[in-house]
Amino acid sequence: MKTKSLVKHFFxxxxxxxxxxxxxxxDDEESKTNADGTPKTERQIKVESQxxxxxxxxxxxxxxxxxxxxxxDSYEHIETRFRDDGDNIFVITKFRGTNxxxxxxxxxxxxxxxxxxxxxxxxxxx
Numbered sequence: 001m002k003t004k005s006l007v008k009h010f011f012x013x014x015x016x017x018x019x020x021x022x023x024x025x026x027d028d029e030e031s032k033t034n035a036d037g038t039p040k041t042e043r044q045i046k047v048e049s050q051x052x053x054x055x056x057x058x059x060x061x062x063x064x065x066x067x068x069x070x071x072x073d074s075y076e077h078i079e080t081r082f083r084d085d086g087d088n089i090f091v092i093t094k095f096r097g098t099n100x101x102x103x104x105x106x107x108x109x110x111x112x113x114x115x116x117x118x119x120x121x122x123x124x125x126x
Contacts, residue, residue: 060117074098
């Protein structure tokens with residue numbers, strides 16, 4: 001009976017390690033090349049490092065959005081798109097959250113962001 005329990009624990013740990021490797025494993029080579037196989041520029045790498053590898057959200061903009069929400073814990077990222085405008089990065093984030101009346105609403109925020117990840121200006125909120 002004790003052996004079966006040890007085997008189950010071993011396979012559980014092995015499974016967790018496998019999923020950690022898949023989630024965070026060897027994507028270093030992929031993160032340095034574009035979809036067409038060409039190497040990314042230092043600028044591309046710096047811009048893309050501002051975005052979550054988990055859900056694609058922009059860390060600085062997400063933090064600013066959460067600070068202005070009624071219930072920051074209700075924040076759910078839907079999608080983020082961006083454009084490198086040369087002097088700054090234009091970021092559009094769509095998210096879901098709870099409003100003051102307790103209802104779930106979808107909002108969109110667009111902002112200018114600098115190359116250090118700081119929000120320079122919120123352009124629009126819908």
